[in-house]
Amino acid sequence: MPIITACTMDCGDACSLLVDPDARTVRGNPKHPFTKGFCCKKGGRYFERLDADERITTPLTKINGRFVEATWDEAMGLIARRLDAARQHPETILHIHGHGYRGVLAKASSILFQALGASTTRGALCDNTGITASIMDFGALDHNDPEDILCASRIVNWGRDLSRCSVHQQALTARARKQGTEVLTISPGGDGAAEFSDMTIRVRPGTDRFLAAAVIKLFLEAGDLNPWVLTRTANWPALRGLIDGRTFHDLCRACDVTAQDAETVYDWYADPGNVATLLGWGLQRHVFGGENVRFINAVAMLSGNVGISGGGAYYNISSGRNLGTWTHLVQGGHPCKTRRALLLNDLGAELRRADPPVDFVWIDGHNVVNQVPDCLAAAEAMQRPFVVVVDGFMHDTAMLADVILPPAFMFEREDVLGSFVHNCVNHCAAAVPPRGLCRPDFDIVTELGSRLAEPIILPDAETCLTEGLKQSGIALDELREHGFVKVGHPRVAFSGMVFAHPDGLYRFPEHLSPEPRRDQDHPLQLLTLVRGESLHSQIPEADQAGFPTVWIAKDCPAFAALDPARDAYLVTPAGTMRVEVQIAPGLHPDTVIMRRGGWMKYGHNANVIIEPRMTDMGEGCAYYSQPCRLENR
Template identity: 70%
Template sequence: MKTITACTMDCGDACSLLVDDEKRTVRGNPKHPFTKGFCCKKGGRYFERLDADERVTEPLVRRGGGFAPASWDEALGLVADKLDAARAVPESILHVHGHGYRGILGMASTHFFERLGSSTTYGCVCDDTGIEACLRDFGALHHNDPEDILNSDRVVNWGRDLTRSSVHQLALLKRARKNGTEVLSISPGGDGTPEFSDVNVVIRPGTDRFLAAAVLKLFLEAGDLNPWVLTRTANWPALRGLVDGLKFRELCAACEVPPADAEMVYEWYADRGNVATVIGWGLQRHVFGGENVRFINAVAMVSGNVGVRGGGAYFNISSARNFGSWAHLIEGGVEPGERRRLLLQDLGAELRRADPPVRFAWIDGHNVINQVPDSLAVADALAAPFTVVVDGFMNDTAMRADVILPPALMFERLDVLGSCVHNYVNLCAPAVAPRDQARSDFEVLADLGSRLREPVRLPDQEACLREGLKHSNVSLDELRENGFAKVNHPFVAFENMVFGHLDGLYRFPEALHSEPERDPDYPLQLLTVVRGEFLHSQIPESEQRGVPLVWISKANPAYSVLDLSADVYLTTGLGAMQVRVETLDGLHPRAVLMRRGGWMKYGHGANVIIRPMNTDMAFGTAYYSQTCRLENR
């Protein structure tokens, strides 16, 4: 039987899917205007995850040095007792929730622990830095409709590997190219951009703001400025004064892009016709990641390519922008208020110095030990509190739990979700029965809340979905009939250059920070980039055998001195891990590229040797500013 459902994984495409329970197949919904009948490997192979032999499908309780199966009644009774004891000091409870599960009902744990007054986390391991940059510039988080890229004369893809991160945006770009649109891609290399680009520019990782500033410098020198565009900005004199004081060749040297290539990028923006700018999610993962995004936005703005068809700057939109909250329907607990917050990307240190200490931790939708920097410190710190992990696999975080609760996974549970790329809302209808004893997160929390001495009672799922959809004017009945619905947002964002700030004007960045000097002991830069086959740490254990692989250029200074027939170690100031080394054409000579998400229990977890560093905005995580070296021992 085929069911119309949707992908809830942490991906902007948010595909509408047709799932056949009997044949165990998944394909894109051909009636969905964005999905258009196909999906990526990660969604298409999802039954491999549902049916995996290693999947945890019954509650497990730590006993002695290992785990033993338990009934739901026993497991939740134990959790309720521990949670009741911790409620006397609400700050001693910690909730950690990630984007491994999202949607209207996916907010259940967030609302539940808010009612307990628990500690929570702040900071981001994903895209908040770029979001904050766009909010500072545009005053609101919007971009042109994805299909508007078909109206572009040219596209500057500034750092996004569409072959691994958004197959539907790639399909749109390929359609545009067939219609004559040209594509220029800027990145450190080692990605799939040559597949869909007419021209590629290789840049030093994390220095995109200098190339953008060089392009702005050329606009100033050419006097190629539209006066009306500048009237739509609040602080043009500040940016002009900043750029006037910069030297073009020094900016090119800072980003290690030849002046001729910088001039070419300028010409792409300055030529007749409209230019769309697609901004990658990796260039924000540097210490000055927000500044990178802001200077790229500034190029799009100064060139007159904002608020017009075929133009725009595409970073992302909020996948929750079409939904309202249902938290007010919860009965019991405390009214939402100020809560203690621990910095997510330095969670190990935060837990060690927390006062009062954390006594109870609930982790769901997040393999947090694996995904945040200094993973060993987080693992050590989580040994102290009573820790509950809601997960279907014995990953790095589940291994540190006292109780593991098996959730129903995608296709096994009901939800409604949006996208951070397109404007459709999708119904994620149950297409298969939950495996064995797995239960939806919502049902688990509803059961747990009813067991507490002072109960916290969740409303029924139907009421939550209907309340959450009120903001979008989409009905649950419509979603059940069609599987999806479009929410009306402007096709062109910021049309006529009217922006989201109170005065309607755009804001430019007013500072350009230098890149830190290279450390001679760690002269290379580690880039832990997205995978094509698996999402983040959702990697089968069978795929993580042996020594992990990294790639470098033959021009990398380490290549000429390494003995690749001997053991090779990737070393940072935090530690070392054994790796295999292969070469890759087109990669920046100082970059060391590694696919993210490997588990540290197999020696594949790069976050073990990445130290916690904040980006310049929104407490993002500067993974890609980690310096390193490759060596034999």
């Protein structure tokens, strides 16, 4: 009989799933209001990950440079001794936790190391820049209910790859189109968006703020702004001054969009009817990514499409907003109010200059060495401390560990989690027993805390789950019975244009920064975009044979210069890697696409040659501002 469980991977769809443990099949829960009976192929094929031959299912310790199997008692005893020694100077302990595993119990390691006063990380590798931008605009992170998009007259998909990052938002968009809603996609291209759109407009990557500013310029020139909307804003004169100081044609030139296309975007927002705006989860991965998000939000606001049904700007909600914490139930430890935080975006350099140096590192839910820019520097810096990695595969981070602890994966452990797209809290039930000697992360962390010379005692899992649900008033038994509960939030965010700032008013951006000067030796721009088949670095090793593929446009300047009979190389100021080159129709000619997450040990990781760059807000990582070129050697 199928068991109701849920996906805990780093995806906003947060699907409720029906798992048949005997047939080892997965399908979407038809009763879930967002999942609606289907899921992506990443979730549908998850048993391939659970059953993979290369999965690590017993603790491993490194002796004389080689991994050997160990018992849990041996591995945990070794870790506890090393952690006790480092605990005399808590800042020499570093905890790195990622979103590879999310949930109420997934917070256990963060809570334990907080109680130890350990160092942590700051900055973000994904969406924090856009989150910060949205909070600056609206005062809080919120958007309309996902299904409210069906009430839109038109949808502007500004940069979201619906074919790879959210199959359920793609399905909602398809339903809207069947109802007669038109869809306009704005992106650098190469994403298959034409299949889901009535019209596409190509923009130079990273310059979306200029296109948005050009649209605002047209609103000004037409005298087409609703005076009441302006009364709901706190700083309209500042934005108007920015726009007045630039010509429409200069703004179009900055984003490489024709005047006609910019006018088309204006028409989509200015014509009668409600317009919903989807913001892509890559817009923020540029040096001025925060401005990109803020100017697009400003278009939605000025056109009167915020705070209404069928409108809204969809970026993110917090996946934890319907859940509480259980930190206060922990016994023992001496948490510090001011913990040392190392910048994740430049992890190698941060570890090298850390004073006092880091002696002990615990990494869970994160193939961090693979994911950060300049990952060779991070790998080198990890050679010094004692490193514990909680993971089930010998990826780039695990290879550097002194101890590898094999966790139970989803379907093998219980947890409760939310979504950063919808408002359902899902129950992730244990549908099958953990493979081999694998253990749930919560059990691993609980035992570690109890083994310390000065123990830190965590509550039992049942107590943590119950406490985490109190905020939303959900009973754990009810959640276990139904598999999910939808938490009540207004269907329309910021209804009546009342915003979450103390004065209730919207905030416009007050800066429009020029693009960084282009590197003549590296005239192209590298975008490391999401995959359709795998999530980030959760890629089967067998799929990483040969050389990685990059995609360019046929009118890319590099295409004519490349000799297909010779080896092709992707080159940045940070290094060179061998690649195979293919053509992507409709892609902007200055763009090189490479799918993210490939492993260093197979020569598939672009982060080897991506330089650490900071975004303009939220301490984000500007992966997509990496200049590059293609050449034969």
